[in-house]
Amino acid sequence: MSTSNQSHEMSQHGSKASASTSEGKRKNQKTSRKAVYKRYNTLGQSSGSPALGHPQSGARKSLKDMTKAERRALQEQKVLEKQDRKAAGLPSSAKKASEQEAHRKVASPKIGSTANTPQSPAPDAEKQAKKQQKRLNEVPWLSHLDPPKKPNTASNTNKDLHPAVLALGLRFAEHKMVGSNARCVAMLMTFAKIIQDHKPPSDASFSRHIQKYLDPHIAYLLSVRPMSLSMRECIRWLKKEISEIVEEDPPLTDESARNRLVERIEYFIKERITVADRLIVENGMQKIQNGDVILTYAKSSVVEALLLEAKRSGYEFRVVVVDSRPMFEGKHLLRRLVSAGIDCTYVLLSSIYVVLKDVTKVILGAHALLNNGAVYSRIGTAMVAMAASDKQIPVMVCCETYKFVNRTQVDSLVLNEMGNPDELVVKKSNDENSSNSLTNWRDVPNLRLLNLHYDVTPSKHITLVVTEVGLIPCTSAPVIWREYNEEFRKGVQAK
Amino acid sequence: MVLSKALEAHVESFISRLKRRQIVGSYEVAKETAIILRQVVSTTRWSDATVLIQIIKDLGRRLSAAQPKELAVGNIVRRVLKIIKEVVRGELETDDIMNSGTSEESDDGFSDDDEEDNEEDSDREFKSILAQDTNDNADHTNDAIPARPKLQTESSMFNLLVDQHSDNVDYSAKSYGMKPLIIQEINEEIIADLETVYKGIADQALEHIHANEVIMTIGYSRTVKDFLTKAALKRNFQVIVAETSPTLQGQEMAAALAAVGIETTVITDSAVYAVMSRVNKVVIGAHAVLANGGLVAVTGSQMVAAAAKHHATPVLVCTALYKLSPLFPYDIDLFNVCVTPDQVLSFSEGTLIDKADVQNPYYDFVAPEFVNLFVHNLGSAPPSYVYRLINDNYDSEDTIL
Numbered sequence: 001m002s003t004s005n006q007s008h009e010m011s012q013h014g015s016k017a018s019a020s021t022s023e024g025k026r027k028n029q030k031t032s033r034k035a036v037y038k039r040y041n042t043l044g045q046s047s048g049s050p051a052l053g054h055p056q057s058g059a060r061k062s063l064k065d066m067t068k069a070e071r072r073a074l075q076e077q078k079v080l081e082k083q084d085r086k087a088a089g090l091p092s093s094a095k096k097a098s099e100q101e102a103h104r105k106v107a108s109p110k111i112g113s114t115a116n117t118p119q120s121p122a123p124d125a126e127k128q129a130k131k132q133q134k135r136l137n138e139v140p141w142l143s144h145l146d147p148p149k150k151p152n153t154a155s156n157t158n159k160d161l162h163p164a165v166l167a168l169g170l171r172f173a174e175h176k177m178v179g180s181n182a183r184c185v186a187m188l189m190t191f192a193k194i195i196q197d198h199k200p201p202s203d204a205s206f207s208r209h210i211q212k213y214l215d216p217h218i219a220y221l222l223s224v225r226p227m228s229l230s231m232r233e234c235i236r237w238l239k240k241e242i243s244e245i246v247e248e249d250p251p252l253t254d255e256s257a258r259n260r261l262v263e264r265i266e267y268f269i270k271e272r273i274t275v276a277d278r279l280i281v282e283n284g285m286q287k288i289q290n291g292d293v294i295l296t297y298a299k300s301s302v303v304e305a306l307l308l309e310a311k312r313s314g315y316e317f318r319v320v321v322v323d324s325r326p327m328f329e330g331k332h333l334l335r336r337l338v339s340a341g342i343d344c345t346y347v348l349l350s351s352i353y354v355v356l357k358d359v360t361k362v363i364l365g366a367h368a369l370l371n372n373g374a375v376y377s378r379i380g381t382a383m384v385a386m387a388a389s390d391k392q393i394p395v396m397v398c399c400e401t402y403k404f405v406n407r408t409q410v411d412s413l414v415l416n417e418m419g420n421p422d423e424l425v426v427k428k429s430n431d432e433n434s435s436n437s438l439t440n441w442r443d444v445p446n447l448r449l450l451n452l453h454y455d456v457t458p459s460k461h462i463t464l465v466v467t468e469v470g471l472i473p474c475t476s477a478p479v480i481w482r483e484y485n486e487e488f489r490k491g492v493q494a495k
Numbered sequence: 496m497v498l499s500k501a502l503e504a505h506v507e508s509f510i511s512r513l514k515r516r517q518i519v520g521s522y523e524v525a526k527e528t529a530i531i532l533r534q535v536v537s538t539t540r541w542s543d544a545t546v547l548i549q550i551i552k553d554l555g556r557r558l559s560a561a562q563p564k565e566l567a568v569g570n571i572v573r574r575v576l577k578i579i580k581e582v583v584r585g586e587l588e589t590d591d592i593m594n595s596g597t598s599e600e601s602d603d604g605f606s607d608d609d610e611e612d613n614e615e616d617s618d619r620e621f622k623s624i625l626a627q628d629t630n631d632n633a634d635h636t637n638d639a640i641p642a643r644p645k646l647q648t649e650s651s652m653f654n655l656l657v658d659q660h661s662d663n664v665d666y667s668a669k670s671y672g673m674k675p676l677i678i679q680e681i682n683e684e685i686i687a688d689l690e691t692v693y694k695g696i697a698d699q700a701l702e703h704i705h706a707n708e709v710i711m712t713i714g715y716s717r718t719v720k721d722f723l724t725k726a727a728l729k730r731n732f733q734v735i736v737a738e739t740s741p742t743l744q745g746q747e748m749a750a751a752l753a754a755v756g757i758e759t760t761v762i763t764d765s766a767v768y769a770v771m772s773r774v775n776k777v778v779i780g781a782h783a784v785l786a787n788g789g790l791v792a793v794t795g796s797q798m799v800a801a802a803a804k805h806h807a808t809p810v811l812v813c814t815a816l817y818k819l820s821p822l823f824p825y826d827i828d829l830f831n832v833c834v835t836p837d838q839v840l841s842f843s844e845g846t847l848i849d850k851a852d853v854q855n856p857y858y859d860f861v862a863p864e865f866v867n868l869f870v871h872n873l874g875s876a877p878p879s880y881v882y883r884l885i886n887d888n889y890d891s892e893d894t895i896l
Contacts, residue, residue, distance in 0.1 A: 139760055141773060321851075324765040325740045331840070331847075338850040345852040348740050348839055350764045350795030354831065354856045380765025383798055386805060412769035424761060426743060437750035438761070447753035448760045455769035 139448050142413065146226055148420045148451075149173070162194045165217045169224040178329065180228045180367045180403065181277075181301050185269055187221065187231055191238065192265045195258060206254035207245045210261070214242075226417050229368035229376060230403045237268065272402040272468075279468035280398050281306045284363070285313065287396060287466075292317040293360050295393075297349075297384045299329040300365020302398040304336060307363075311342050318342075320359060324349040324380045326423040326451065349380050352387050362388040366399040366465075371408045373459035373475035375399075379452050382412070385461035394463040397474065401467050404481040412455040421449035498554075499538050506531060506554070513562035516834075521567035521782060522689065522717070525817050528558060528571040529685045536575075536677050544583040544673065551576055556896045564832045564858070566783040566791070566820040569896060571685060573821065573889040578680045580890060586673055685817070688872075692815035693721045695872030700726035703811060703870065708775045711767070711803075713737040714793035715744035715751075716780025718813040722870070723778070724755050733758040735774060737767050739795050741838035741855065764795055768802045777803045781814040783830070786823045786885055788863030788878025790814070791830045794856055800865035809867040816871050821885045821894045827860040 138147070150173065168190050171177040177186060194217060200209040218235060221227065227235070241264050245257050252260065284306045288294070294317055296303050307319060319342050323330030330346070337344050347355050362384060368376040375381065375397050385395045409415055425438045441447050459474045472480065498506065509527055512518045518527065535554060541547040555572030562568065696718055704710065704726040712719055712734060723734060734757050738745035746761060753759045762770055777799055781790040790796075790812060803810050824830060836853035863878035876884060 325738070325763050331844070334851055335847060338847060343852075344850070345854065346840055347854050348764075350740055350798060351854060351856045351859070353797045353859060354794075354828075355854065378765075379763070379769055382768040383765065383802065386768060386801060387798065390801060411772045413773065416769075424738065424746075424763065437747045441750075441761075444750070444753045446756060446758045447749060448758075450760050450762045450766065450770075452762070452766050452769060455766070 139450050142416070142418065142450070144414075145416055145418050148418050149224060161217055161220055162190075162197065164190045164193050165220060169221055172221070173224040175327070178327070179299065179301055180230045181273060181400075183228055184230050184234055184402075185273055188234060188238075188265050188269055191217070192262050195261050195265075198258075200254065205251065205257075207242070207248075207252060207257045210257075211239065211242050211246075214238075229405045229407075233402060233405055234268070238265070268402075272400060276400040276402070276468035277302055277305055280400065280466050281309045283468070283471060284396070284398060284466045285310060286471075287361070288315055288317065290316045291360075293320065293358050294318070295320040295322060295355070295359045295362045295384070295388070296333070297322045297330070297362075297364055297381055298324070298327075298378045299333040300398065302400070303363050303365050304333055306398060307337060307342065308340050311340050318345070320345045320347065320355050322347055322349055322352055322355075322380075322384060329378070349383060352384060356387055356391055356393065359388070359393055362393055362395045364395065364397050366397050366403060367454060369397075369399050369404045369465065369474065369477045370456070371406055371478045371481070372410070373462075373473075373477050374409065375457040375459075375462060375465075375474065376405075376409065376454055377457060379412075379455045382455045382457040382461070385457045389461040389463075395461060396464055396466055397462055398466045401469060401480055401484050404477050404484070406478075406481055409456050412452070416455075417453040419451040419453050421451050423451055424449045498535065502531075502534055502538055505534070506557070510558065510561040513558070513565060513568070516562070519565075521565070521815075521818050522692075524562075524565050525567040525571050526686070526689055528568050529575070529681065529689065531558075532572065532575045533678060533681045533686070536579075536674065536681065544579060547677075548576060548579060551579070552893075552896055559896060564830060566822065566830075567818060569822075570783075570817055570820050570889075572896060573893045574685055574817070575681060576893045577888065577890045578684060579677055582673055582676045582680060586676070689815075689817065692817070692872045693718060696813050696815065696870055697721040697725035699870055699875065701729060703778075703868075704730055704732055704776070706730050706732065708732040709735060709773055711735045711737070711771070711774040711777045711799065711808075712748065713745055713764075713767075713779055713795050713799050714739045715748040716793075716813065718815065719778055719780045720748060720751055722813050723752060723757060727755060727757045733760070735760045735762055735770060737762055737764050737795060737799060739793060740764055742793075744793065764798070767795075767799055768805075771802045771806045771808065774803070774806070774808055777808055777810045779810070779812055781812050781818060782858055784812075784814055784819050784869065784881060785830075786821050786882060788866065788869075788881040789824055790861045790866065791858050792861055794859045797859040797861045797865070800861050804865050810865060811868050811870055812866050813870045816873060816884065816888060819871075819881065819885055819888060821889050821891075824860060830860060831856050831858045833857065 168177075168186060171186075172183065177183055191214065194214065195210060198206070198210060198213055200206045200213070241261060245252060245260060280302055288306075288310045292315070294307065296307070296319065310317065319337055321330045321334045321337070321344055323334075323346065325348075334344055334346050345355060364375075364377065364381055364384065366375045366377045366381075370376055375385075377397075388395050421441075425441065438447075438449070441449060462474045465472050465474045465477070467480065469480065509518075509531060513524070518524055532551060532554070535550060536547065539547075539550055541550060551572060555569065555576075558572065559565075559569045700722045704723075708730075710723065710732060712723075713736070726732070734749075734752055736745045736749040736752070736759060738749075738761055740763070749759045749761045779792055779796050779799065781792045783791040785791065792812075800810050834855050834857045836848070836855045839855045840848055840851070840853045842848065863881075866878050869876045869878065869881065871884075
């Protein structure tokens with residue numbers, strides 16, 4: 001069989017050219033065989049290989065149609081390409097190399113510079129490629145988490161996406177928009193806009209096509225920054241809504257389906273976020289008295305609203321804002337509180353025990369409330385809650401019910417988000433000898449930087465949770481989740 | 496009490512550097528204090544021990560007042576005072592034994608004999624007490640003759656708990672061999688000891704670190720760095736360093752450890768509780784150890800120790816004995832110093848710094864219940880044993896300088 005001979009010859013060539021480990025040889029054989037079959041089966045263009053001087057530059061001739069000479073020329077060209085790729089330190093398969101190219105364009109410039117020097121011999125380049133992979137700050141016990149991502153604005157797969165989503169993704173990636181409420185609301189409103197603008201293709205109805213249309217947008221948002229737990233809950237809810245529309249009998253018209261979805265999204269935002277926040281503030285105000293010294297950590301939109309409302313109602317209290325590197329979110333909260341005229345103290349997390357002497361209560365925000373009553377929140381919250389509960393200071397968590405999720409975590413490492421490790425390195429741009437001890441940390445083989453975003457506070461540190469349905473102990477979270485999901489579903493069906 | 500001009504200049508320069516926090520860190524401060532005190536002993540004119548003790552006390556008061564949070568100053572002064580008193584006691588005993596019989600000082604007789612015998616021992620504090628015990632019992636039977644005060648039977652047990660000899664020694668006795676002895680003792684006991692402190696602690700590293708362990712530390716402590724470096728020669732383990740904002744000492748520590756070849760991970764302070772479930776041991780350094788076993792350490796240490804306690808992770812504190820202070824933390828704020836708030840909320844934030852109260856404490860107080868073990872240059876001790884170490888190193892009269 002000509003094809004099998006072909007593949008055999010190619011693999012032999014491939015293995016001779018690589019001079020790498022046996023694993024690499026096997027990989028080469030496998031991928032070259034795959035490449036052959038791919039070309040044989042489809043007429044699609046394979047990336048990276050230029051036209052063969054063929055009159056038709058668009059489509060490529062299948063191997064069967066080529067003469068033997070042409071086939072040999074194709075082989076040799078592939079071998080040369082492979083050698084070039086190896087010398088440049090990229091993995092030897094064409095598919096992986098193109099993937100990495102896309103990655104490399106936005107990855108650290110160091111790797112890019114080594115890729116531009118193809119003079120290094122083949123085995124060295126292979127080792128370098130492996131080392132580069134490792135150098136991307138892989139903390140071994142967190143290798144199950146996604147490494148920090150960068151938005152892939154260069155790729156042309158994004159041209160099918162709605163521009164609002166692209167803008168939103170960039171804002172998430174650059175941390176211009178942080179905080180679970182803000183991100184959730186922004187995401188839902190963007191989806192509402194997408195749904196509004198969407199015109200389904202002529203062969204599909206709106207209700208059936210909208211799901212497929214939204215999926216790449218969701219995937220894009222996932223690729224720029226891992227979803228917050230509450231965002232995932234919202235998306236789950238949205239998908240449920242969409243599937244319910246599809247099941248409507250008689251089927252809805254496009255216009256009415258669109259309007260209904262947009263309406264439902266707006267209702268969700270209003271009911272479970274905006275009005276919920278107002279109710280939380282009302283419920284939380286019961287717990288604030290004159291003379292209180294309230295400690296809060298980082299910046300939570302609900303806690304901010306609560307404190308501002310308390311000031312407006314005329315209570316006399318002090319606030320201690322505790323902040324931490326590298327995000328310094330507490331500073332924004334401090335600014336807002338100070339401009340409202342609240343007496344504030346500002347410290348960093350490491351000095352919390354010094355200020356805890358005067359504190360009467362601690363109010364924290366949450367990112368999500370887990371099924372076992374633990375709070376999934378900004379990293380450092382667990383420390384604050386632990387310190388306060390050790391001193392018998394009550395810890396209140398303000399959390400809307402849409403943030404109650406149906407999953408459990410017993411430690412903070414199983415599911416988390418890793419941020420950009422370079423944020424830990426302080427850049428003193430004014431100083432001449434600005435070299436911090438970590439400026440070239442990537443060069444040091446044993447050094448890794450870890451920038452986690454979230455942690456889990458066990459329920460034993462938390463006194464109570466303020467939600468829009470009232471003040472509950474944190475262990476009642478799964479009950480609320482169940483009630484709310486059933487009731488909400490019933491409410492929708494009744495409509 | 497008048498010091499020579501050169502010495503006075505030296506003292507003044509030291510005091511102003513202490514005040515401006517240009518000299519920070521117990522090791523540097525201790526060394527310089529010891530050198531100054533040695534010079535004082537050698538250059539000032541004193542006729543008997545009382546005068547010398549007074550000079551040292553006054554100078555010690557001046558130095559501690561310059562920077563009360565640098566407890567190492569006071570510690571070294573108290574060590575020197577104890578050395579003086581012991582040397583004097585030793586001299587007087589040799590004089591007594593040579594000049595008179597044992598009848599008058601029968602009370603001191605047997606115990607002082609032991610003191611004299613054990614004077615040259617390095618662990619004289621421990622051995623003298625033990626020797627006392629055996630000799631007490633031995634002499635009991637021998638001296639069961641009357642003319643001994645009734646207190647004798649009680650004092651033999653009492654001696655185990657309290658250093659009673661200070662009442663019976665007359666420091667105003669003149670002895671001319673004391674000066675070189677005192678200077679020699681200061682050199683050996685204090686200054687030379689300071690040099691070997693790091694080695695003494697590092698040598699115990701292998702007893703406390705097992706293979707494939709994950710150790711957490713915070714701040715930059717030379718003691719801990721030497722401890723871990725020594726262990727890394729024989730064992731394979733990983734270190735997680737909390738970066739200790741706002742000074743970011745932890746980052747320097749991580750760079751130093753990684754340079755030695757230890758696998759290091761730098762985390763933010765906020766991540767300490769989150770990663771604590773992964774950690775097998777916490778090793779921290781101390782700025783000072785207080786009389787109840789608590790410590791004054793870099794800010795963030797209490798946080799790390801509390802998180803470790805919640806996860807039942809043992810906490811080791813590597814500290815040298817010169818950091819041991821006989822003061823009690825009646826008010827924990829007394830030992831803390833607040834440095835510039837610029838590091839917390841920088842001046843570039845504008846008018847915000849006027850409206851908010853910004854604090855930047857440099858130290859943290861860690862209560863003794865959070866510490867499992869003190870690893871010091873002469874061995875290791877749990878926090879409950881610290882009072883004993885203090886008794887051995889300092890005289891109870893000198894607690895207030």
